[in-house]
Amino acid sequence: YNIETKYLVPALKSPREINEIFVKKEKLEYKVLFIKDNKSKLKNTNVLKYIEKAESESIHETETFRTRKIWFQLPALKYAPLLWVDLRGDKHICHFNTDKVPFEHNFYGLKPLNEYLDIAYCSFLNTSLCWLFIEIIGRTGLGGGAIRLVGKDLDLFPIIDFKGIKRSIIQKLEESFD
Numbered sequence: 001y002n003i004e005t006k007y008l009v010p011a012l013k014s015p016r017e018i019n020e021i022f023v024k025k026e027k028l029e030y031k032v033l034f035i036k037d038n039k040s041k042l043k044n045t046n047v048l049k050y051i052e053k054a055e056s057e058s059i060h061e062t063e064t065f066r067t068r069k070i071w072f073q074l075p076a077l078k079y080a081p082l083l084w085v086d087l088r089g090d091k092h093i094c095h096f097n098t099d100k101v102p103f104e105h106n107f108y109g110l111k112p113l114n115e116y117l118d119i120a121y122c123s124f125l126n127t128s129l130c131w132l133f134i135e136i137i138g139r140t141g142l143g144g145g146a147i148r149l150v151g152k153d154l155d156l157f158p159i160i161d162f163k164g165i166k167r168s169i170i171q172k173l174e175e176s177f178d
Contacts, residue, residue, distance in 0.1 A: 012097075
């Protein structure tokens, strides 16, 4: 449909999409159709043609869409600086959401109280020590060796308190990733 790029937002759908700590939107495969305008403001656009084609096929009447006020508008997208993988297989990565891309339910979004500490917490959460904690606290028996930490489990997860660390030390940590 050649939908205009301003209506397409790169999004992280699955942990399988990315094997790096840093999430960069140009490396993501999926895009979410995110429209804030109503149809009257979409005149002469390809996205309107797409919407009208979907309506001609009664897509807007399906269970997923019929309860929305404007069927083609998504609720607010979820953003967070750190992305904790919900269900883990053979790798352990806490992602640093560099480009602030929205994410799916396959991740927990983590937001440190002080934004300047994001990189410090991400660094800590990517250590072997944290992998050990996951193995101890995590839920198993999910098939194929997968392990999961749900919200309640994350409350038990031991974490270092970085509040006392000076900003200059955090800046040096950030520079080491550049």
